[in-house]
Amino acid sequence: MTTTQARHDALGEATLGELAQALRGVLIRPEDPSYDEARSIWNGAHDKLPAAVVQCHGVADVLRGVEFARSEGLSLAIRGGGHSIPGFSTSDGGLVLDLSAMNGVRVDPDRRRIVAQAGCLWRDVDVEAQAFGLAVTGGLVSTTGIAGFTLGGGIGWLVRRCGLTCDNLVGADIVTADGQYLHTSEDEHPDLLWALRGGGGNFGVVTSFEFRAHEVGPTVFSGLVFYRGEDAAQVLQGFGEAAANAPDELSLAVNLTTAPPLPFLPEEIHGKPIVAVLGVWSGRTEDGDAATKPFRGLAPVVADVFGPMPYVAMQSLLDPLYPRGMWNYFRSAFFSDLGATTVDALISSYSEAPNAVSELHIHHLGGAMGRVPADATAFGTRDREYILNVVARTPDSAGFDGVVEWARSASAALGPDAASYVNFTGEASDERVRASYPPATYARLAAVKGRYDPTNLFRLNQNIPPSVSPDRQP
Structure with missing residues (x-):
């Protein structure tokens, strides 16, 4: 049995x-x-x-x-x-x-608010909001659910202009461990709203989210430019120099990856190491070419496919690369700059990538995200300019243990002070969860957990055990 x-x-x-x-x-x-x-x-x-x-x-x-x-x-x-x-x-x-059947979206264009049920994917929210020229920072893959993404923080193509997804969370409906159905906002259970903004799924079942929306699109200047893998160090160094002067409307990332068999890439480069710089300019479309130029000539260019594109198209551009059913392990580390030591560590890890579908993503942060006060939300790390997301994958179980070890090594190579992102800790790990928050933030989260879930019913998450408190009632 x-x-x-x-x-x-x-x-x-x-x-x-x-x-x-x-x-x-x-x-x-x-x-x-x-x-x-x-x-x-x-x-x-x-x-x-x-x-x-x-x-x-x-x-x-x-x-x-x-x-x-x-x-x-x-x-x-x-x-x-x-x-x-x-x-x-x-x-x-x-x-x-x-919750996947709970996928309703309501947009209030006058108030610039989006209310979305917890079963929504980002494509559900993006399509509805773009009908009114609005958006909130969403996932880089449109099949990602909004719930876990938001509760852990939310890093996407609007992060420098609009902040994290959780920074734009202004209200939520939630079922707590004792069966209460609460609405939380700045005026109702504000401690709970604070915790939901980056504290993960520790506090209950959020059934709907209310977001502050921003005017975006419907067309943005976005896309990718490709460089040869042997130029990776030059691209990373130049990217860091250009990023220092990037306006908030520009969010970009560098992918150290393997060239897919795309029609606009030369056939002789298919299956070989390649570097992609990709991103979104969400300001005036006519200014996008000039704004992205510093990132589109960092080394001899293999292909440049930047241009005007519907925002919803950019949001789903990477979807085919992340099909259902592959074995996935993601790891992360925040870091401050693309100096020589960091670039050397990234290039070394890139050279040891175990297969063609495992890659390193270096996402530029800062901007609006970095200006949110550290204690305004539970999100743990705002003072670093970059995050490394290590994407380790295999089609099935064969070789998976090896890619997991590579991912752990690649994130650790950035040093012991490279804090983790709670959505990409790889596995359930008390150590990695604690590394995702400053000590005072972690203690405050544990206290909120003690008030709303004292028995730790909601423990299948990057768990923060409840602290012992004489008053655990919400």
């Missing part, structure tokens, strides 16, 4: 039947034909067997699911887009609350 079968038997058919009858959505059990599809997530590295999956159709289903998990002593996994790199959106023997 499998672990899941044992858990399912212990629950009892009558108990699960009562839950199914109480739902507006669907309860899926291991014996159901749709179980394998319902339990699968984007990251193929995690193949878990939950006792049941609740496909929620509304807040009432979330309330019932939370109550059921608490009363039955089940681990509780919350799934928005399902892109969790450590696999937190599923669980062996536990209950999964799948």
Whole structure:
């Protein structure tokens, strides 16, 4: 008998039947034909067997699911887009609350507000908001869910102009561990809103997010320019020099990668090391060519495909490179500059990349993100100009342990003070979570956790255990 079968038997058919009858959505059990599809997530590295999956159709289903998990002593996994790199959106023997059917978006163009349910993907939000020429900093892959992305911070193509996604979170509806349904804002439960702005999924099930929107698009000047892999050091050094003078409207990244078989790349370079500089100018489109020029001549150019593009097209440009089912492990490290020591470390790691689908992303930060006061949100690191995201992947299990070790080594090569980004810690790790926050911020998060989730029901996340407090009531 499998672990899941044992858990399912212990629950009892009558108990699960009562839950199914109480739902507006669907309860899926291991014996159901749709179980394998319902339990699968984007990251193929995690193949878990939950006792049941609740496909929620509304807040009432979330309330019932939370109550059921608490009363039955089940681990509780919350799934928005399902892109969790450590696999937190599923669980062996536990209950999964799948929010993907809760994907409504409402845009208020007069107030410049976007209200989006927690099951939305970024493509859902982008399409609706762009109908009014609005946007909020979103994911670089449009199939990413908004929930985990926002709660951990949110770094995207508007980060220098508009700040992190969590910086633009002005309100949220949330179901807490004791079954309360709360609205949080600057005026209602402000401590909880502070924690949701970068503290991860530790505090409850957020069912909807309210964002401050910005005028963007519908056309932006964006794209990619490619350089040969042997010029990587020259490109990185020149990128750092040019980035020092970049306006806030310009967000860019460098990808140290392998040339894909794209029609605009010479055939002889396919499958060989290549450097891509990609990004978005979100100011006046006619100013985009001049604004991006310093980054499009850093070395002899292989191909330059920058130009005017719909914002929604740029937001989905990388989607084909991140299909469902591959084995993924992402690691991160913030750092201050692209000086010689850092460039040498990055080039060394790049030269040791284990396969053609594993790569290093160096994203330029600062701008609006860096001007937010350190204590205004729970997001941990704002004083570094760059973040390294190590994207380690394999098509299946073969060689996965090797790419994980490479990713850990590449992030560690930037030094012991290179703080981590909580959304890209790779796996569940108390050490990496603590490294994502200054000590005072971590202590404050633990205190908020103690008030809203004193028993740590919401622990399938980059977990911050609750601190002991005499007053744990919200």
